[in-house]
Amino acid sequence: MGVRTYFSNCNYKETGVDEQPYGWMGKILRVDLSSGRIEKEETLAYKEFLGGRGIAAKLAWDGLGPSVRPFDPENLLIFMTGPLAGTAAPSSGKTLVSSLSPQVHPYEWFTHSSMGGHWARGLKGAGFDGIVITGRAERPVYLWVHDGRAEVRPAEDLWGLGTYATHCALRARLGSEVSVAAIGQAGENLCRFATIMTETDAAAGQGGFGAVMGCKKLKAIAVGGSKAVLLARPEEFEERVRAIAEYMRTPGSWPMLAAEQPQRAPQYGEMRQSCADNCVFCCARYYTDVPGVVNPQARYSGRMFCVGSAFVGRAAGEAWNLGFEAGFEMKSIADDYGLNHWEVLKGVVPWLIRCRQAGLIEDLNGLSLDFNDPRAWAKMLRAISLREGPGAALTEGGVRAASLLELGQEFIRPIYTAWGFANHWDGGPRNGGSGNRVVFPYWLVSALQWAMASRDPFNSGHDFVRDVTMWAPFTSGERGLTWEELGAVAKALYGSAAVADPRSGYADKALPAVWHDHRSALKDSISLCDRVFPRLFSRVTADRLPRAGGMEGHYFEHCLLRSATGLELDNAEIDRAAERVFNLERAIHIRHNGRSRQDDETVIPYFELEENWVNPVLGERQKADPVKFRRLMDEYYELRGWDPKTGRPRRKVLESLGLKDVADELEGSGLLP
Helix, strand or coil: CCEEECCCCCCCEEECCCCCCCCCCCEEEEEECCCCCEEEEEHHHHHHHCCHHHHHHHHHHHHCCCCCCCCCCCCCEEEECCCCCCCCCCCCCCEEEEEECCCCCCCCCEEEEEECECHHHHHHHCCCCEEEEECCCCCCEEEEEECCEEEEEECCCCCCCCHHHHHHHHHHHHCCCCEEEECCHHHHCCCCCECEEECCCEEECCCCHHHHHHHCCEEEEEEECCCCCCCCCHHHHHHHHHHHHHHHCCCCCCCCCHHHCCCCCHHHCCEEECCECCCCCCCEEEEEEEECCCCCCCEEEEEECHHHHHHHEHHHCCCCECCHHHHHHHHHHHHHHCECHHHHHHHHHHHHHHHHHCCCCCEECCEECCCCCHHHHHHHHHHHHHCCCCHHHHCCCHHHHHHHHCCCHHHHHHHEEECCEECCCCCCECCCCCCCCCCCCCHHHHHHHHHHCCCCHHHCCCHHHHHHHHHCHHHHHHHCCCHHHHHHHHHHHHCCHHHHCCCCCCCCCHHHHHHHHHHHHHHHHHCCCCCCCCCCCCCCCCCCCCEECCEEHHHHHHHHHHHHHCCCCCHHHHHHHHHHHHHHHHHHHHHHHCCCHHHHHHHHHHHCCCECCCCCCCCCCCCCCHHHHHHHHHHHHHHHCEECCCCEECHHHHHHCCCHHHHHHHHHCCCCC
């Protein structure tokens, strides 16, 4: 017997009475903003794609036509959680947002981003694993999802507000326990790097999905409810959660625990805080009542983490110097507008600084480029978010703005690694990028990941280059591992000690690139933080491999997934499911954009520039040898079973992953190798 569920702005929809599956809530919500139609479908129809990023890729393959563009009503905007979201799993508050991206250049292809906070728990509490949004509302609206129901409500009174005011208004209207994902003025004005913000400072940053919401006239999605996630083996799950959490708090599980890191501004009540559920790492810092500099009457409170600290300037290694108070104020203003910090701080501003240093411009049509002056920052952030004056060009992002303005295009290559995204964990060229300190040969792994990615790959790919760098003797000294210990771990994980050898050059670097591409797809699909998982190195154990509660550290995710869902999949089968996700995403890019090896190789010129930081063991700066790097790409394609000539998956690989229908469609279009 069916249950009649009423949704505002749509007809009755009959749904079957199904037992809630373990880990999942069992339902995905579909909302068409053009027609007002709202429907539900079964999550488990997609269980072979694990959740989150995987299910989003399947939904896009099935529902996105090759001719659709990011700002078309037919574009899908997908919010997906995974089976561990809403549970006690450590650092499990991740929400994946996927769509055609207005930020990606030159293709605007399908990609993904993620955000922390408690929104994923709120969505599952409302009874849903995900939301798929299509169409475009005639007037501004917000979506209210609660207790198994959904309503599209008017939002004219919210349009024009920043993310902070939008959150406050909806929580006052709907209840203080409600979680909100909202856009600011940047998203409303279709800034190509506009974010979707939740809890004021956790963001789906890269991708420009705030602009996709703005184009759909969707101001916010509020979620809430009291439904609980059912677990297949709750006692086992709890034991495993405790063991992993206790291990992660143990000195020696990381070169420097978050609690050991020095304070930045204790006068503002600085305290460690997480950005998501059940975090044991707490890499964010919360500050209270920081006085404004541009707006001295204002007081700002909130979290600062990741690239947000770069607003401060020189103390964070940047070319400007605002100081803590002004830097925190600019971070808060950018969050309120809904602007992507990384694009502003690592892309647009470094490009403008180089243009000014080269004498190409003194200001930008009246917009000051004195980035030691916080007032210049405030005016620029406003101009971008509201498309005022020269801000209209900057709204397009650095790569497009340089072309539109015919200004400083020669500075774009050293700043933007690929796909319209500024450098990130890739060795950053000298006098160019300043993303993260990583040296040759480790950035060869980054280079492969950038080549094969659909965006900046390090929303989910911090693993190898970050961890090897952090554990290396030249970074952490006695807190880290010896080269022999790093090599032994690399041998156990990837099958080659050369992977971690600082003198190894190009040897075996394709092995960790493939391994971590799969692990990234897994984390993004089951809802785990990319900065916490997987665990690779340790000083706690004799063999330097993490271990807790009888579990191997690099399989913590797998163990939690099995206990939560009851899925009887061994480690290899779970890894194959992640490989399925990665291959399906590649197939989407092939079908929609004709992606091939020729596209992948467009990253090579960036890595042919001399690296920013020097490997102390080698003693001199390195750069990519294009011949050797192309051979490394050959190794990567062969490890995947892709055709090295075209960079496309072979039919045999797709069929082995259960993607025969995908292979058939690609072959029918002449797109298989």
